[in-house]
Amino acid sequence: MARRIIPVLISLVLATVGTGAIMLYLRSADERAVEGKQARTVLVADRQIPAGTSGKVLRTKGYLRQVRMPVETLPEDALAQVTGNLDPLVTTAPVQRGQLILRAMFGTGGASGSGSGIPAGQMAVTARVRSAVFGPASLRPGARVAIFYTYTPADERKRDVVSGAGLEKGRDINSVTRLLMTDVEVISVGPAPTDGTGTAGTSGGGGSDELSVTFGLNQVDAERLAHAVALGGELNVGVLGDSSNVKPDSGVDNRSLFG
Known part of the structure; x- marks a missing residue:
C-alpha cells in the first residue's frame, strides 16, 4: 500500500510546483509588459458575460479579474472596479473572456427584463x-x-x-x-x-x-x-x-x- 501512495504523493508535489512556476512566469510576463511604462490596474472578463448581466452580479459572482496594463493602451472609460452605482445597470451586449471592461458596456435594462435597454415604443x-x-x-x-x-x-x-x-x-x-x-x-x-x-x-x-x-x-x-x-x-x-x-x-x- 505504501508503495502505491508514494508515487501519488510525488505526482501531487510535482503538479503543485509546476503550477506555481507557471503562475510566477505569467506574473513576471505581465510585469515585463508594463516595465518602463506608466501602468494602472483595470478589469477584464475572466469568463464570458451574457448580455443583461447586472453590475452587482459581475462584482459578486467572480466574472472579473484585475490586470495591469500600460495607460497609453487604455480607453478613457476602462474600469478599475465595478462600484455600487453600476449595480442596477446591465451589460448591453455579450462580453467575451479576456475583454476589457468599459463604462460604455453598461446601460439600463428594458422593461421586458431582457437587459437590452429597448427604447420606449420600439x-x-x-x-x-x-x-x-x-x-x-x-x-x-x-x-x-x-x-x-x-x-x-x-x-x-x-x-x-x-x-x-x-x-x-x-x-x-x-x-x-x-x-x-x-x-x-x-x-x-x-x-x-x-x-x-x-x-x-x-x-x-x-x-x-x-x-x-x-x-x-x-x-x-x-x-x-x-x-x-x-x-x-x-x-x-x-x-x-x-x-x-x-x-x-x-x-x-x-x-x-x-x-
Whole structure:
C-alpha cells in the first residue's frame, strides 16, 4: 500500500510546483509588459458575460479579474472596479473572456427584463453588419447611426427593386448602395455568429469584418430591415455626429462610384 501512495504523493508535489512556476512566469510576463511604462490596474472578463448581466452580479459572482496594463493602451472609460452605482445597470451586449471592461458596456435594462435597454415604443431587431468601413471600436451602445444597404437591383431600369438573389458579383453585374434608414439607435454590439444562424447577409457565418448589432426600431423600420435582410445584400452603418446631415438619395452604383 505504501508503495502505491508514494508515487501519488510525488505526482501531487510535482503538479503543485509546476503550477506555481507557471503562475510566477505569467506574473513576471505581465510585469515585463508594463516595465518602463506608466501602468494602472483595470478589469477584464475572466469568463464570458451574457448580455443583461447586472453590475452587482459581475462584482459578486467572480466574472472579473484585475490586470495591469500600460495607460497609453487604455480607453478613457476602462474600469478599475465595478462600484455600487453600476449595480442596477446591465451589460448591453455579450462580453467575451479576456475583454476589457468599459463604462460604455453598461446601460439600463428594458422593461421586458431582457437587459437590452429597448427604447420606449420600439423593438429590438438584430442584424449582421460589416465593420470594415467604420471600425468595430467606433460602434458603441447608445450611438445613433445611419444604415446603408448594398444590393443587386432587378435590372438597370428598376434600381429601386432588389433582385432577391443576394449581393451578386461579377464583371457585368451592377450593384447599388443606398441609405436604408437613419437616426437609428444602437442597443448592443457583439461578435457575429459563426454557425450560419445569424440574421443578416448572404455570406453565411460571421466573418472577421462583421458584427452582430441590435437596433431599436419602430414597427415599419423593423419590417424594412427584416425584409432587406431576407433579400440578401450587405448592411453597413455610419455613426452620426451632432451635425450630421443624412438624407435619402439615389445612392451610388458601379458606374457612378467616382461621380
